[in-house]
Amino acid sequence: MKRRIKGLLKKVRSQIQKFYNKYKQNYRLLRYKNYLNHNQKLNVGSGKTESNGGWFYCDKDILDITMEQSWKRLLGKTRLKNIFAEHVWEHLTEEEARAANYNCYIFLRGKGKLRLAVPDGFHPSKDYLNHVKPNGTGIGSEDHKVLYDYITLSSRLRKVGFKVNLIEYWDENGNFHSNKWNIEDGKVNRSKEFDKRNIDGKLNYTSLIVDAVKT
Structure with a gap:
């Protein structure tokens, strides 16, 4: 009899815990939705979940950027003003x-x-290049899937309908190009201006930076 009661209590506790976890998850998701509906600025792949400076930061546990259903779950009918991702896309196939x-x-x-x-x-x-290429020498490069240049990245963004504006990039002749950009649309730390490795006028570390605008 005691064994049956213990078994029932264990089952009840398990069900209560599941209900609580589901409630907590839904409540958290509702808060995220409300924030995004108001601010409409999303930073993906940041490795954290927080709200700061009008941006909502999230990682894969909140949003799987490759799954349309995951976007629908987070945003509902909300459409965003800005999406920002720094050194995320190279981790995607x-x-x-x-x-x-x-x-x-x-x-x-x-x-x-x-x-x-x-x-x-x-x-x-x-x-x-050895530092950032797939399976290169840099930290995290073992998970890199693609090494983009301005031609390949622009082409793939245009295929889904984006108009692409190049911000910072090297061309195939080894020339560096930099156009004016607003950090309010996403501050890229690994850039000409903000990367501390760029000293004495040498561009030791830059990123290919593009703005893809929905037409």
């Missing part, structure tokens, strides 16, 4: 990146902006 590009386009409002920063495959430094 080509198929995953296609899905992420499409989802970003769908869940941006008209003239909304996706700012992407990734390692630059046209950077003239061999040390840099």
Whole structure:
């Protein structure tokens, strides 16, 4: 008899815990939805979940950028003004990146902006390229799937409907290009201006930075 009662109590506690976890998850999701509905600025792949400076920061446990249903679950009918990702897309396979590009386009409002920063495959430094290439020498490069240049990244974004504005990039002739950009649309720390490795006028570490605008 005691054994049966213990078994029932254990089952009840388990059900209560499941109910509580579900309630907590739904409550948290509702808070996130309300924040995004008001601010409409999403930073993906940041490794944390918080709200700061009008941005909502989230990682894969909150949003899987490759899954349309995950976007719907987080945003509902909300459409975003800004999406920002710094050194995230290189961790996606080509198929995953296609899905992420499409989802970003769908869940941006008209003239909304996706700012992407990734390692630059046209950077003239061999040390840099060895550092950032898939299975390279840099921290995290063992998970890199693609090394983009301005041609390949722009082409793939245009395929889903984006108009692409190049912000910072190296071209195939080893020339660096930099256009004016507003950090309010996403501050790229690994950039000409903000990366501390760029000293004495030498561009030791830059990113390929693009703004993809929903037309």
